[in-house]
Amino acid sequence: MHPMVKPALRRGWRDLNTVQFGMAPAHAMVLGPVDTATGSFLDLLDGTRGLPLLREEGRGMGLPDGHVDALVERLARSGLLDDATGGGPAADTLRAKKAVLDRLRSDLGALSLVAPAPGDALGHLAARRSLRVQVRGAGRVGVTLAALLAGSGVGRIEVRDLGRVEPWDVAPGGLPPDSIGERREEAARRAVRRAAPDRPPRPTADDEELGLSLVIIAPRDGLSVHAPDLTAAEPLIASGTPHLYAGVVEATGVVGPLVLPGDTGCAGCLDRSRADRDPTWPRLLAQWRSGTSRHVPACDLTVATGVAGLAAAHALAFLDGRPPSSTGARWEASAPELHWHAKPVWPHPDCPCGAMEKSKKGERAAEAEKPHETMAGQQPHAARLSGTWRAHV
Template identity: 35%
Template sequence: MASRPRVKPAVGVAVRDEETLQFGLHPARAVLLTGLDERARRFVGSLDGTRTLAQAIADSRVDETIATRIIDLLAGRGLLDDVSGPAPLTTLSREERDRFRPDLEALSLPPTVYELPETASGQKSPPPALDGGLKAFAGRQGSYVRIYGAGRIGARVAALLAAAGVGRICVLDPGCARAEDVVPGGLGWEHVGRPREEGAVAVAAAVAPSVTAWAGRAAAGLMDGAAAPHLVVLAPVGAPDPLLAHDLTTLGIPHLLATCAEGCGAVGPLVVPGQSPCLSCIELTRRDRDPGWPAVRAAIRGQSGCDTITSGLVAAQAAGQVLAFLDKRGVDAVGTAEILPDLQWRRRVWPRHPRCRCSRNDQAGLTMVA
């Protein structure tokens, strides 16, 4: 039980009537707590982290049994933090702590209203954390992500991940930045003429000075024994490199493809080697459907038509999937999120192809929905 409880700052509280409080506004999170008298409402209002639980009970003069029940209900639905621990993010400057506060508040929330669901084994799932998102944020700070490609998508992904608290980011793209690479949130005019990877590192460091970010020329190759990142983002300026994807699969490194061309965007699948379809599986599936696909693919390469808005949506979706993976939240490891020209989203699910090397030791197929 929380010793210094606080209703999560990201959750608003409204008085619906004399007996009922509503926590949260969004339908996925809103919770009603009813049957409250004046003292119970006053007790809930005192849960701001400045008092111990005993002090909050004494100040509101609520019955201890009722107070305990309220605490259990709020904690069970992921609405409470315990702020009795050490001060958060003490290694960061005050400015960065303030900037990260909204991310911490969001991290402290469960994905949806939490009701202690039973697992497949019949056991209760563990209750939500009461640490205000600190454990999840510490996990981000200890994570290492590599990004291949620093154009309209990759540079923005680097900035978004740094802004969200990812601690180490390596960007690999020695190509020279051009005017067409300049977009809000990504490379700026000051980066034109310089290697794109250097510009992306500068953008990431500007938004999050505490991030450790470096350009690829200072990084050893993964096949040469370099430290493996927790995840790789493939955001190529041009056609994806099949050899790089093959190396990542061989090394067992999770990777996510993010592309934009012809006014359409695509993010995924997030390849978890040995557990999900790989990029070669997708190519083989396309060949099965269209024998002429390899010739067409070879003739039409590149990323023409990677517009500002769609590329921004792709970058945000990719960064969100990376964070979900690092935070150990549920991620879509078999699907591709496609962003169509009318800004409609479509999800495609790919199978592990039986002829792909990644399936040789595991013949369990996945269902195609397209």
């Protein structure tokens, strides 16, 4: 192990023996008390030294035996320490590709703030290279989103759509002007290749058997954003494939829900819940779906880009193993206020996706595990953290 204080967090001294790591409250921490020698020793935790050399230098600075190991352990436990050599074989392979890793340095820094254990950040970044994501829709949202995922290190991005590029499909970071008139899938494939920091790993038979890590449904048609196609989702539900919806309908950006089949509410749940609340919903939907709209969709560039960015961030959080807030919920923002707010998509009892039954089982299990009340009628308190070594700003 080559310990390294996470460089993504800027350091500042609040007083002579209290150090703050980080500026933004979401990830900043205050540690103390820190004596002068220990404060100086922190500068040596830069990833260039292993523990034996750090112990030797610590002794030269007058630190007592065992102090270096205790400090490293405490920093690691607080989520402030990284390992310059950690992450496993896949991370070692990525380290060997210096130009590729340099393209991803900022992504690595951001991952280090949410992946607490030493070496986890690079391990997650390296794992992205083996993932396979399919984006359904090659418009302003879909292609920009696919390019963002490729640029963030996801190895295999497939974009599926029909037809040819129209002038209103063009977007910075997505389809370029010179792609107008080309087949959408081919133009999207080139956009993804341009954004990727490296060539994707060559697919193997095992990759195909593992299937898709995630499907992102980003239709160009606003109606399909507002009311997702249930038949298109049925194979995904049946195969257990996670899928995320994203798009723009009439100047309203939508991200979510992220559907985990059998666990969270799906497009079918959303449709049935709407019909429960509004008896005219099926009639309106039938009218909207009758015939083909010849109107250019109201999908302004800024909202589309914002949706693509937010959806890509939610997708990456899921792929890295952290369920985002779009899991079982739709985030929406409408022009001109652009205030993002979440609308839950609850499992529906009549939907065949099975999420409602899973939800009921979870409620029964939670009730069975509910701790007994104390004699005072209060729940027992959780154990408190001891000492002053860890405190969020």
